Amino acid sequence: MVTAAFTEAELRQLAWDVAAQVVDPEIPVLTIADLGVLRDVAINDGRVEVAITPTYSGCPAMNLIGLEIELALQREGFRNPKVRTVLSPAWTTDWMSDDGRRKLREYGIAPPQASSSRRALFGVQQVACPQCGSKNTEVLSEFGSTSCKALWRCLNCREPFDYFKCH
Amino acid sequence: MATASIQVAETPLVLYALRRADDALILGHRLSEWCGHAPMLEEDMALANMGLDLLGQARELYAYAARVEGRDNDEDKLAYLRDVRQYRNLLLLEQPNGDFAHTMVRQFFYAGFADLYWRAMMKSGDATLAAIAAKSEKESAYHLRHSSEWIVRLGEGTAESHARAQAAIDDLWAFTGEMFEVDDSERALIDAVIAVDPAGLRAPWFGMISDVASEATLTLPKSDWMQQGGRSGRHSEHLGHLLSELQSMQRTFPGATW
Secondary structure, X not given: OOOOOOOHHHHHHHHHHHHHXXXXXXXXXXXXXXXXXXXXXXXXXXXXEEEEOOOOOOOOHHHHHHHHHHHHXXXXXOOOXXXXXXXXXXXXXXXXXXXXXHHHHHHOEEOOOOHHHHHOOOOOOOOXXXXXXXXXXXXEEOOOOOOOEEEEEEOOOOOEEEEEOOO | OOOOOOOOOOOHHHHHHHHHHHHHHHHHHHHXXXXXXXXXXXXXXXXXXXXXXXXXXXXXXXXXXXXXXXOOOOHHHHHHOOOHHHOOOOHHHHOOOOOHHHHHHHHHHHHHHHHHHHHHHXXXXXXXXXXXXXXXXXHHHHHHHHHHHHHHHHHOOOHHHHHHHHHXXXXXXXXXXXXXXXXXXXXXXXXXXXXXXXXXXXXXXHHHHHHHHHHOOOOOOOOOOOOOOHHHOOOOOHHHHHHHHHHXXXXXXXXXXX
16 A cells, blocks of 8 residues: 555545546546546545546446546555545536647547537537638537537538537 | 346335436337437437436436435346336337337427426435436437427428328327326425426426427327326336336346346
């Protein structure tokens, strides 16, 4: 175990740094810290407890993320780490870091826009193509390759692209 | 079926969570039946995605029902080891997929309701229900937009797509009244500001449905005779067939995991 030479605050920071490095299995350029999925790290009686929040209710990546956090902490010497899921407050794409948004764009996925227009039933969204930057784009399907993505197409460079939906 | 069904102590709160969980599971299962069969790839993905959202909502609600019940049951037992008469979902949601128009009209009627329902439930005095609602309403907003767009597309499309969409509305209309039904068990929870009173949702639901139907040049039936029974376990013949598929693995190999 990472020994008692550390204060509890130092242990917590260490555990946070380890957990924060875990990546989303579907979008491996994003860490769970970038996504805003990592909510809290606590040390209880020397045992680490990590709180994460699910993105979409049925997102199958959550199970794997929990497992990856436990493994990463064990590799660093934390014994019996525990991962728990918190539902409230509900995760929102507004929690995604600016760094995360930049990484998404560079990866070829258009980052989520401000969530204000989500309620508009037939609302018009404008999403810039992550390849060429053109705003001359159109939606192909609201539901894409994973729960969090929609499928779009650029009418300028003609490339299809994923858009990380507002949530 | 090899494994006996479980018994559930249906206190009002357990029953309330079970009803919402069953709604999500049964509709989610119906949508999953489209996987590999949808008219085009994008729709195949859309229907599977929505099914997944619903399955996630069902899991949270079953887990909560099991916690509140405080016995030996868990989310898997509640889903896999209850018989037809123990299921509490809306009759609308167990209706067969039919053609694509039937699936979309069923989705549209329910998503329009669920979207209002979850938003109202976010104000529940029960913290867990409020948290589940806060997650679910984001998903139902997408489900509603998706199905609304299809209703307009089908209604305004060809004579064939219009006729099929109208037939689906006529067929499924009698199942919509059940969404707004309340019994004594639920009334007590409404008074305690835990459950949502669906009476207040009827007018906004009807207004929204009417607007989209009118844009789609489709007509809502005048009939107000409504089918009911799902909330108390009296189901159409279709649910038993659905459950025999959904539960076959756990009933045949109890406790199987992989």
